[in-house]
Amino acid sequence: MIKNNKYYNYKTAFSLISTLLFLWLLLSDSRPISKIHNALERPVVRYHFMQNERIKPKDTKLTIVYIDRQSLDTYGPWPWSGRQLTILLNRLINNGASVVAFDLPLSMPEENNAQQVYDWLKKNRSLNSRTSRALKRAIKHFDYHGQLARRLKHQARQQNVILGFKFTNDHIISTGHLPPPINFENKITIRPIHKVSSYNGNTLNIQKSMLVGGFINLNSTHKTPLYKTPLILRYGTQIYPSISLQLARNRLLNNKIYLRSASNDSNFITGINLDESWIPTDQNGNIIFRFQGPPGSYPTVSAKKIISGELLPSVIQSKIKNKAVIVSSNVPHIRSGVKIANKYFYSSAEIHANIVSSILSGQVFSKPLHLQHLDIWLLVFTGLTLGLILPGMKPRQLILVSGLFIFAWLIYHSTLMSSLLYISTLVIPILLIICLSLFHYLSSQDSVKLRMLSALRVIQDRIPLLSPIDSSQSDKESISQEQSTVMFVNIQNFTEISEQLNTIELNKLLGLFSTPISSVIMHHHGQINQHIGHSILATWSKRGNLSETMDHALDAALKIRRIAKTLQLASIKKNLPPLEITVGINSGIIKTRSLTWQSRLTCGQAVDSACKLSDLSGFYGVNIIVSESSRNASPDFYYRQLDTIKITGLAKPITIYEPICRTADIDLCEYYELQLYNRAMEYIKESNSKHAISFFSYLHKARPNIVVYKRYLDKLHTNAMNNKKTVHNFSD
Template sequence: MGMWSSHAIARQDTIIGDVRMRLEAPVLDPRIVIVDIDTKSLGEVGRFPWSRNVLAKLVDQLAGHYGAAAIGFDISFPEPDTSSGYAVLDRLAAHELKDVPALRAQLAQLQPALDYDGLFAKALQGRPVVLGYNLAAVKRGVLPAPAFTAADLRGRELVAYAADGYEANLARLQAAARGAGSFTVISDDDGMVRSSSLLQQIGDGYYPSLALATAAVYLDAGKLTPDFGKYDADSGAADAIRVVGTRGKRRIPVGLGLLTAVQFRGTGGPQGGAFRYVSAADVLAGRVDPRVLKGAIVLVGTTAPGLQDLRATPVNKEYPGVEVHANVIKSILDQHYKTHPDYASGIEFAQVIVVGLALSLLLPALAPLAAVLTSGFAFAAVVGLNWYAYRALDWTTDMFICLLLVAVLFVLNLAWGWFFEHRKGRALVSRFGEYVAPELVAQMAENPEAYTMEGESRELSVMFVDVRGFTTISEGLSPKALREYINLYLTAMSEDIRGSHQGTLDKYIGDAVMAFWGAPVAFADHASRAVATSLLMQASAARLNEDFQRRGWPPLAIGIGINSGLMHVGDMGSAIRRAYTVMGDAVNLGSRLEGITKVYGVGIAVGEATRLAAPEFVYRELDLVRVKGKNEPVAIFEPLGKPADLDPAVLDELAAWDGALAKVRAQDWDGAQGAIAALHAAHPQRALYTLYLERIAHWRADPPGAGWDGVTTFETK
């Protein structure tokens, strides 16, 4: 864009142009029909390429039966078709079966029917058919006569896409066809097709593209000529290509290299909405409504998977190549082109000056909301003006630099405003800290839009931690020592919660700690984070205990309860004091589980929902319990760690315990007692085994009965 031109800016304007093109709704053009060699056609006719007797029939149907006005093949035919088998029969008649005179005579009669190239050439003769060919490094086949030659330019130099070679059609086919055109597609640096080369230079000749050649046949044009209205000798550029025919004349604007921008319509393919597709199989079988093809321009191509004729375009990364030509032909027929006029740079420069001055004067004087609205209006005005020029005037003006200017001025104004509002913002954060957990305040200050204090229901994991025998501890320490004891403990636990696993520290309740995971920052693995933190906290408590005992303080042991489920989270409390916390049945169960750890002699107890949500840990099942306030029993577990971190002996012990617990629930008291007694002998410190041996003794004396569900009911909190 003139003085602001750069690759980065041009790239952004290209992206904007792509989006602008995608926003245009397609309108079906009945003049151009694509005969599609689709999956249906391959199923009915056979794999591609088809024998040319089939293509001969296709041309007969299109030109003869249906009356198509022009037919363009997005296909080339550089090699003879030997699929009839005539060459094999001819060789046999000349050598192995030369002593069979009747065979040679019979072959002479069959030859016309088995000469598929001859049948195809006969079908092409006198028909408005344009064959396609590919530009390549080799030279195969025969080119049509050029549209014009270098000599015809009378000393002017015309720069076009130049090719060293071509893969064209058989001489007999090219001689029979009305013309031919290149279907080679030129992509931009990003692989997207956005323009089409209307003429390519091969040697001294200039040859039309398939789209231009087909449009010329449709218009019954005698010749194509370059228009040097504003010839630039330095760039070798022409303004346009003129097509003059009995059905009208067209002037096609071109840029450097004789390129014209492709105006893509729709998303491509049978459902794209811009062009009607009919199956080649239906054409061959005569199943197409004659009104669809009568007088139409027909392009024969393929969308069948595997035939590799899909192109990346601004409207679709997999766009049928044949439809690229269709879009160019439509633009030629309609004389409707999106162009970048010479004076566009002046318009763009004026736009930048006006918008820049207006915002520079207005934004500093406006309140924040008004500044936002004004910047938004300026942004919308630039986009709207660009869209109007695109739709109403067919101009493709650039606008990224102007949009960037709006954004930069807005940000600068915002930054300036923030400088003055910073102290006010600090006070706001301070007020938040009066009723929100400090860690939440820090996160809100960094990205406040991402979080909300409003109450909501969310799947979370909650943790309750309590010190064992704290009353005894407090009685055995002086107030100063107790304060240091509890401060060291709470600091260590808080650091573990708020550390690498990023829990939210809810509150301290005396010596107890409450925390949760999954809010305000949402974590899909909130249960795994909670379990991992609980194991870390037990390790921290063990280290603290060693330190405390060296000081002569009472030993430290903690119990942790974790539960996962649907909870209510948000800013809750009274008009006097509020806090960001969680509530609900799942929270209450987590609190009950912390108390239950004392009964089973374990450091951590988690609910079944937590175990299911954090399956990467190994767990020891403790029991099925019915806690106070809930009727439904819950399985509870002790997390032991990840499999890779556990000694094989621990896993063996766990397997033996699972078997023993199964015997308990089956009321196999002898088997259960023997299995648990063996575990108790190997691990006498494990209070869980002592508990179950006592329970078995009780159940022997007072059997629970046949309907026993194996659930232990707790009547206290």
């Protein structure tokens, strides 16, 4: 037989393994796990947009200039000539734009038609001095690319133009040129920052003219959701800023920039300092920003209207003066947008505008390092604590404890976390609590326990003992002796019942009996020694004191008595004879010998007495009978004295009792009935038949279903009692 504590050890092991698994889910940065985190956070993003759908940014110091389809129809496909870009830039600067950021890389060099004519004539020796002078003037006039570069070089002194470029991870050949990397005032490791493999930069002349630039990527890798976008990325050994970070630096008039790290961990980035302003980031340099409103929250202007001069100067200035301008496109094949929460479509410029607004307004979410460490320790504490306290709990207690842990996590998350977007740090512990609670609840149910028991029986039948008992071994090695409480559970009148049923019906009846009874015994820490057809022999070995083991046995017996009525109805519904279950309990010294991996041979006077008490239960019309020694060992129960009997093999008669309930569970009616019964038994001892008959008549009239009242009343009426103590000879 497998020890009971071993049976419960697997629950603790499951709790430990589950805790480690969920801890890995919380910490892992692998692609599948990141997808799970993003899936958990997606409903929160959708809820966030539903709450902020009608909210507009309070201070829109940003304007978006779109190269839209109307502009492309007027000035040709992208990339545009430097002439249109120069006009656009001049009019934006002249109308008071504080900074202009290009959300498009200028990577295509522009050919000068006058230069091509000049080169062709010179090659064919058809160029005279007069034509040469005219063409040189034309070359200078049609050098739109050079004009744009010169205009950018002029603006570079004021640092109010930011050129965009794009990083890629496609391992393709890089094109164009990059601006100078960002120079941090402090030295810090760059290993945690996401690395890129290639880029699409601006042309050499354009990039030489303008030293300020930023990447236009919205996502660094496949792992990051849209609302978590990088502010810095690494190419080679250099770090480059995003166009959003450069815009924020310009608006904050910042010159010095620092990388901020955890106090004791230089590998863990916590944010970026722009002089006195701090932008919190995660350990990879990603910012978690807040969308300021639905699409269309920022003012927009068509590039065509600015270049052509269609708008009045007052209208242009109202949209542009003292504002940061982002030049982008809302045409998909030029600059694609992103759909958020399956409802909102944002252009890339709008996303950059939301990032800059979040930085300037301080609505950037952060999670300090100490809270991330606290998440780990609290998750481990939750898993281990539940693994220790949940086994053996009743369903109501289990639900209450699990609910308290979930409530504690909700309070912790809502109090200390600054962002709902960290929903995965809340969902994972709650899933762990639900998983452990569900497992412990199901493992406490009859079906799970009995499936395990059935599996062990199959293993027992198919696998021989690892160390079979050798008949040559001495009795001391093969037979053990211990003080135990013995329970014998039996189906009354089983011989008559078995003759009425066929094999299939008999198997159903035995399954209906053995499954719940075995579960109750194991739940109350008992060992099932043997299944003997229609009977179950169980023992409770003495561990601390006899009273503790007897309490477990009596609790199991009372539970069996409660479910016996349910089993009776269930057997009738299945067109089977009603089950009458009897229980006998005794305590004493027993001898055991292991037969197989699971079962043991148990014998001794205590076993014989328990078996005979179970058989005698039907005579007295009760479900449970315990011996006098068992009653004395467990005083925390109320008992009804049944009789004093003589059992073959015992020198002296013993008094037998029926356990009623625990002393704390008895109700007032049962208490008074028991007092009347005890008084009637005292009259019998005193040979006062008149008063005894009076009391038993009253009890029988009030409770005609209790057989023992009727038996004593009949014996008193027929004067069957010759002694003060009634003794029945009971033999095999």
